[in-house]
Amino acid sequence: MRYRKLGSTGESVSVVGMGTWQFGGEWGKAFEQSEVNDMFVAAREVGITLIDTAECYGDHLSEQFIGRALEETFPGERDTWFIATKFGHKYNVPFERDQIWDADGVAKQVEDSLIALRTDYVDLLQFHSGSDEVFDNDALWERLARLKEQGKVRYIGISIGSNTNDYQTGKAPVVGAEAIQVVYNRLDTAPEEKVLPLCREHNLGVLARVPLASGYLSGKYKPGATFDSSDVRSRHDRETVERRLNEVQRIATEEVPESVPMAQWALAWCLSNPAVTTVIPGCKNVEQVRSNARAADLAGISRGTDGTTDETGLTH
Numbered sequence: 001m002r003y004r005k006l007g008s009t010g011e012s013v014s015v016v017g018m019g020t021w022q023f024g025g026e027w028g029k030a031f032e033q034s035e036v037n038d039m040f041v042a043a044r045e046v047g048i049t050l051i052d053t054a055e056c057y058g059d060h061l062s063e064q065f066i067g068r069a070l071e072e073t074f075p076g077e078r079d080t081w082f083i084a085t086k087f088g089h090k091y092n093v094p095f096e097r098d099q100i101w102d103a104d105g106v107a108k109q110v111e112d113s114l115i116a117l118r119t120d121y122v123d124l125l126q127f128h129s130g131s132d133e134v135f136d137n138d139a140l141w142e143r144l145a146r147l148k149e150q151g152k153v154r155y156i157g158i159s160i161g162s163n164t165n166d167y168q169t170g171k172a173p174v175v176g177a178e179a180i181q182v183v184y185n186r187l188d189t190a191p192e193e194k195v196l197p198l199c200r201e202h203n204l205g206v207l208a209r210v211p212l213a214s215g216y217l218s219g220k221y222k223p224g225a226t227f228d229s230s231d232v233r234s235r236h237d238r239e240t241v242e243r244r245l246n247e248v249q250r251i252a253t254e255e256v257p258e259s260v261p262m263a264q265w266a267l268a269w270c271l272s273n274p275a276v277t278t279v280i281p282g283c284k285n286v287e288q289v290r291s292n293a294r295a296a297d298l299a300g301i302s303r304g305t306d307g308t309t310d311e312t313g314l315t316h
């Protein structure tokens, strides 16, 4: 594993983290606690320290799995993990959420997250893909600053909904945020234009989410692939998915070295952009956790044409 500093927080986090929307049950699989525990044991073995979750991956369900896993697998070692969660929604039924953005409502959500995570602090609390309208709310950011003072939250982040949202990214230093979470992968490169340069300018940490393009960039799905109705991908626009899967086939042939699993290559591709601190692939099992971690070792494989190397040794 390699580690990078998360922007101005100065915190060292693993360049490959673990995304946990999957634990909430909207990816065609219901998890058992023992499976999540095994994934945490694997994550520790491969050096993963950063875990991304949210209030609405199930009704704090993903957070509950994580809280129990932290207690049951590594009791007393809470401070060895960097736990990122989010606020802004209340889970209803699969694929439906209510929005909660008022300061009191958000403070309550944070309390619920702390209970679910079985901890008294969150490392990174992220604004969860809200509109610019709900973002522009001084009372909200003041309340978050108070939560920081109280020690319940260590750092604030913004998970931007659209990966071109330079408004919220540019405002991050004003509202006290030190990290941006953004959709960035080999198929979605729009952040390279404005968002990632802004992150570098303001020294914001970057969590690249959906780095495998919802799994399509794993290379295991061919054009025509279908998903069970309990899998969020069954709701993706059919035509767009077909176009993407065709593009993935071209990339697999023309860009991915033969000896490298495509998912690892896709994660290393994100990491080869020096603006990116960490990738947070969503994981469903121990094998995926282990395989994804190996992306950190693929220095020089993706985009490795100009031979320049950043401070962590990843060529870009």
Ligand SMILES: NC(=O)c1ccc[n+]([C@@H]2O[C@H](COP(=O)([O-])OP(=O)(O)OC[C@H]3O[C@@H](n4cnc5c(N)ncnc54)[C@H](OP(=O)(O)O)[C@@H]3O)[C@@H](O)[C@H]2O)c1
Pocket (backbone or CB within 6 Å): 018, 019, 020, 021, 022, 027, 052, 053, 086, 128, 129, 159, 160, 161, 181, 209, 210, 211, 212, 213, 214, 215, 216, 218, 220, 263, 264, 280, 281, 282, 283, 284, 287, 288, 289, 291, 292
């Ligand atoms: N608004 C927000 O803030 C927001 C939105 C979306 C996601 N997120 C966060 O970002 C994380 C990542 O995004 P995501 O989960 O949507 O998409 P993703 O990471 O691009 O794709 C995840 C899927 O890829 C497949 N996969 C993972 N590792 C693999 C491997 N080694 N080999 C083959 N397949 C592999 C798994 O699905 P299969 O095995 O079923 O193919 C998994 O469900 C989430 O878990 C969540 O923490 C945040």
